[in-house]
Amino acid sequence: MKFEDLNEIKKKNISFQKKLKNQKNNFILSIKDDCKTKLENITEYIACDGYFALAKALLTMNRQQVVDEIIKSDLRGRGGAGFPTGKKWELCKNQESEKKYVICNCDEGDPGAFMDRTIAEDYPHAILEAMAIAGYAIGADEGIIYVRAEYPRAVERLNQAIVDASKLGLIGNNIFETKFCFNVSLKLGAGAFVCGEETALIKSCEGQRGEPKLKPPYPAERGYKDKPTLINNIETLANIPKIILNGSDWFCSLGEENSKGTKVFALSGKVKNAGLYELPIGATIKQLVYECGGGVLNDKQLKAVQMGGPSGGCIPTKFCDTKIDYESLKQLGAMMGSGGVIVMDEDTCMVDISKFFLEFSVDESCGKCTPCRIGNKRLHEIIQKICEGLGTLSDLNELENLANYIKDNSLCGLGQASPNPVLSTLKYFKEEYLEHILEKRCRAGVCKKLTKYNIMHDKCVACSLCFKICPVDAIYLDDDGKYTIDQNKCIRCGKCKASCRFGAIERK
Amino acid sequence: MKIEIDNKTYDFNQNETILDVCRKNNIEIPTLCFLKEICHEANCRICMVEVNGRLIPSCSTLAQQDMKVITKNAKVFNSRKKTLEMLVSNHHKDCVNCQKYGYCTLNKLFMQYNVTESKEFYKKNSTQIDDSSPCITRNNNKCILCNRCQKICTQTQSVSALTKQERGFETFMGCAYNNGLRDSTCVGCGQCTLVCPTGALVEKDETKLLTQMLSEKENILIAQVAPSVRVSLAEAFGENIGTFDEGRMVSALKKLGFKYVFDINLGADFTVVEESNELLENIKNNKKGPLFSSCCPAWFKFLQNFYPDYVNNLSSCKSPTEMLGAIIKNYYAQSQNIDVNKIKVVGIMPCTAKKGEKERGEDVDLSLTTRELARLIKQKNIDYLNLPHEKFDSPLSTYSGAGLIFGTTGGVTEAVLRRTIKLLNPQSNQIEFLDVRQGKGRKEVDVCLGETKLKLCVVSGLKNARELMEDIKSGKKEYDFVEVMACPGGCVNGGGQINVDYDKIDIEEVKFKRANSLYEQDKKLKVRNSSDNEIVQQIYRDFFIPSPNKCDILHYHK
Numbered sequence A: 001m002k003f004e005d006l007n008e009i010k011k012k013n014i015s016f017q018k019k020l021k022n023q024k025n026n027f028i029l030s031i032k033d034d035c036k037t038k039l040e041n042i043t044e045y046i047a048c049d050g051y052f053a054l055a056k057a058l059l060t061m062n063r064q065q066v067v068d069e070i071i072k073s074d075l076r077g078r079g080g081a082g083f084p085t086g087k088k089w090e091l092c093k094n095q096e097s098e099k100k101y102v103i104c105n106c107d108e109g110d111p112g113a114f115m116d117r118t119i120a121e122d123y124p125h126a127i128l129e130a131m132a133i134a135g136y137a138i139g140a141d142e143g144i145i146y147v148r149a150e151y152p153r154a155v156e157r158l159n160q161a162i163v164d165a166s167k168l169g170l171i172g173n174n175i176f177e178t179k180f181c182f183n184v185s186l187k188l189g190a191g192a193f194v195c196g197e198e199t200a201l202i203k204s205c206e207g208q209r210g211e212p213k214l215k216p217p218y219p220a221e222r223g224y225k226d227k228p229t230l231i232n233n234i235e236t237l238a239n240i241p242k243i244i245l246n247g248s249d250w251f252c253s254l255g256e257e258n259s260k261g262t263k264v265f266a267l268s269g270k271v272k273n274a275g276l277y278e279l280p281i282g283a284t285i286k287q288l289v290y291e292c293g294g295g296v297l298n299d300k301q302l303k304a305v306q307m308g309g310p311s312g313g314c315i316p317t318k319f320c321d322t323k324i325d326y327e328s329l330k331q332l333g334a335m336m337g338s339g340g341v342i343v344m345d346e347d348t349c350m351v352d353i354s355k356f357f358l359e360f361s362v363d364e365s366c367g368k369c370t371p372c373r374i375g376n377k378r379l380h381e382i383i384q385k386i387c388e389g390l391g392t393l394s395d396l397n398e399l400e401n402l403a404n405y406i407k408d409n410s411l412c413g414l415g416q417a418s419p420n421p422v423l424s425t426l427k428y429f430k431e432e433y434l435e436h437i438l439e440k441r442c443r444a445g446v447c448k449k450l451t452k453y454n455i456m457h458d459k460c461v462a463c464s465l466c467f468k469i470c471p472v473d474a475i476y477l478d479d480d481g482k483y484t485i486d487q488n489k490c491i492r493c494g495k496c497k498a499s500c501r502f503g504a505i506e507r508k
Numbered sequence B: 001m002k003i004e005i006d007n008k009t010y011d012f013n014q015n016e017t018i019l020d021v022c023r024k025n026n027i028e029i030p031t032l033c034f035l036k037e038i039c040h041e042a043n044c045r046i047c048m049v050e051v052n053g054r055l056i057p058s059c060s061t062l063a064q065q066d067m068k069v070i071t072k073n074a075k076v077f078n079s080r081k082k083t084l085e086m087l088v089s090n091h092h093k094d095c096v097n098c099q100k101y102g103y104c105t106l107n108k109l110f111m112q113y114n115v116t117e118s119k120e121f122y123k124k125n126s127t128q129i130d131d132s133s134p135c136i137t138r139n140n141n142k143c144i145l146c147n148r149c150q151k152i153c154t155q156t157q158s159v160s161a162l163t164k165q166e167r168g169f170e171t172f173m174g175c176a177y178n179n180g181l182r183d184s185t186c187v188g189c190g191q192c193t194l195v196c197p198t199g200a201l202v203e204k205d206e207t208k209l210l211t212q213m214l215s216e217k218e219n220i221l222i223a224q225v226a227p228s229v230r231v232s233l234a235e236a237f238g239e240n241i242g243t244f245d246e247g248r249m250v251s252a253l254k255k256l257g258f259k260y261v262f263d264i265n266l267g268a269d270f271t272v273v274e275e276s277n278e279l280l281e282n283i284k285n286n287k288k289g290p291l292f293s294s295c296c297p298a299w300f301k302f303l304q305n306f307y308p309d310y311v312n313n314l315s316s317c318k319s320p321t322e323m324l325g326a327i328i329k330n331y332y333a334q335s336q337n338i339d340v341n342k343i344k345v346v347g348i349m350p351c352t353a354k355k356g357e358k359e360r361g362e363d364v365d366l367s368l369t370t371r372e373l374a375r376l377i378k379q380k381n382i383d384y385l386n387l388p389h390e391k392f393d394s395p396l397s398t399y400s401g402a403g404l405i406f407g408t409t410g411g412v413t414e415a416v417l418r419r420t421i422k423l424l425n426p427q428s429n430q431i432e433f434l435d436v437r438q439g440k441g442r443k444e445v446d447v448c449l450g451e452t453k454l455k456l457c458v459v460s461g462l463k464n465a466r467e468l469m470e471d472i473k474s475g476k477k478e479y480d481f482v483e484v485m486a487c488p489g490g491c492v493n494g495g496g497q498i499n500v501d502y503d504k505i506d507i508e509e510v511k512f513k514r515a516n517s518l519y520e521q522d523k524k525l526k527v528r529n530s531s532d533n534e535i536v537q538q539i540y541r542d543f544f545i546p547s548p549n550k551c552d553i554l555h556y557h558k
Ligand SMILES: Cc1cc2nc3c(=O)[nH]c(=O)nc-3n(C[C@H](O)[C@H](O)[C@H](O)COP(=O)(O)O)c2cc1C
Pocket: A076, A077, A078, A079, A080, A081, A082, A083, A085, A105, A106, A107, A108, A109, A110, A193, A194, A195, A196, A197, A198, A199, A231, A232, A233, A234, A236, A237, A338, A412, A413, A414
């Protein structure tokens, strides 16, 4: 297709763009549940300036200029590590090789995160366009989108997008009648979290066991089939067309001093309005939780937020005004990760929660290196012991040693980050660990073995409500005519306490 | 270029890792998963050193100009110790009963870093021992997932019997579909048992069977020793790698209770005669297609597993150990008037695959590896180093240099050449064929035998064998005679040889030293052509020539 043809399509469908303009347009992706700016259809996408960035790059810019524009934009990788995207492109561009690849990372293994899925489903063409621009910039003619098979709709739409774009000649050979060729294919991942790690992803693409590899050499030097490979997260790529089209200055006007642009967050946990929110980088945790999320569920007290997915850290309420950017989060022992944010209220036991996150790492470790494979399991066993009230102070000591050992010695990012939940809770909520160990008490009442419900006879009016509600018949009327809990039968569900209207049931 | 290690400056070359530089300068760094050229994935994390305050794996980090490396401080020590504590926490420590006791790298490190049993509430994985294979025993409860075996089995041998299964803490090294080794593609070469740093992969232990045989008084036990055993056994008692030691070996076997000790080198001489006859016959009849050497049982199995159409190209000759077994049970028993049923022939082999050969031949009753022999000697409290030097028993022990060099790659070919050249061209004095000796995994040689030009190929290591087979299959290459040894470097590096510490010496050097030791001895011998071996001549004269169909005992029935 020629550039004129593209323009023609846009003109024909301009009404669609006008319709969109009337809706509130948020930032770059405009991801918000109530705002239907989905651009999965190719003509609609073109009506909204789709593929014009590719045209601009191919027809008016040379390769270095494209890379420079991205460098100037200060865009940083949204896949977790926050590596400067322009720098990565430049590194790839400077590799001498006949064959290079562009890979889009849409593995998204973090539980509770679904921004990558949304982008793939709603903006498949933006991804194709960005990959083609990247291919042009670094000198690659082949792109691979690695997407998890559990996202059937994303797979379907990406496939459709490839078909549609190929039909119009927006990907394929001699795009816009330049000599530039770029083809894209899909690779489906089977859902292992570690396959989101770039080197493991490459192995998985090659049909091998998805295990990370030592870096260096980086994928930019030796990646897929040992050729220089540019791997970017799908959200990173989604930013590219707008940066090229509107210029890096426009992009830099959003965000923070050293982190530009916006980021999509997946807010979940004990929050009123869970969902996806796009915010300029540098917004505070408070803004995210209260302004976007509408505050804590049931108006309870905010205890902490966990940022950065299962291997992120727990940030206590007192740091609520922290700006969400790569550096600030790192300082607090958390990380941006892929943008998962879990809100925790006062009923959360921090020991239990770190056990919960650790469980994920134990399950998802690939098993290649010793610290992560065995260490995480041991870490989990120690916490388990503490949660059961059998922990000792020396266990606590070992917990910290082991966590630091795993962090310092693991081969890939999964292992290196997996003890973060433990280390951050040890840092900010050590008193809860000590309560579990020394007082055999779980203040949130989550650790069942450390929780006991008791009916205070002076307050009990023998209304029998608790007796009726107990699911295991652990409550009986004793000789004094008051209700009593049979501790052997009680499963510590807390239903009785919630039901008592006289405040006669206490949790110890 | 210069690098600073522990506050001292050292030179290094491009592409050298920190570990390379340290090894060169005798700075000790422990390794478990690293194997030069074979495994450098940095997954065990024991070789960590400190650079810029961070711990990095020295085995796979390139040395850089002005890099400052610390190999010994509290941080490094604690990291290694913790790694070992993690490993021991999932390791069934049964050291004194373990076949690897004394050779186990893991155990050595446990002692060095003072690692004791781990916390009692740490759960260990527990799996069944896989003793389905006639050659190899797998005990995953001792595996530390260093991945060496997978690398050697998949890359060096291209067999891919062992791969990682499951993930996380549940990961284990196993065969596809969690089958036993017997039902995998395993060819029994035992290379994995050479590299496993623990007792997770070992030869199938048959020392008890031998003890049983020895205790049955009516048995007449005959040991026969393969060529390459004599350049490895003494290593188990502290001698240098490749020490040539026949005298004390024979002496030890006698002490163990063997009535006679014969030499498979003689069997090899018979193989040379029979195999070169087969080759000459092929040439005479213009028979197409390569003739494959058949002495390596792992190679036989490999063909069966992966290239069954080519099994018929194998020479019909039995392997040297089977030939000697047949001669003992027929010729020797007859001439000495011994009841064959009382004779028990025990092969002492560098090879685990030979244990599986029993299923093919019937003349050898038991095959023990060099390692098993060393273990028996230690168990019986025999002071090996101070044993007197004894000679093999006559008559089945006179050998030519050609028989001796069967122990290394190229040996069979060289031995066959020595004989055929002489036969076709009696003036020729060529004895040494340096082109076919150690070195590359695949060598091609063209020789002129009179008018006929022969294309020969010498291969060791099964990955090279696979490439060879692909070339033959696709018609890219044609050969008249092909010698294949499954183990890289041939039997000197056989899967049943004494374990060496790869922290101290590279595999390449081990192969070279042992092979060299055989060649040195070959040089010293007067008789270096199998046809000139007078015992060979005598047995043909007295036994085979008068009734030619007796020669059948030297061949497999096709
Ligand atoms: C354990 C682990 C899991 C990861 N999972 C993902 C993922 O699901 N999606 C993703 O884009 N990046 C993931 N990453 C990050 C990638 O390794 C890589 O840094 C990223 O794809 C680079 O793209 P970017 O520079 O655009 O962020 C993961 C990293 C680790 C260590």
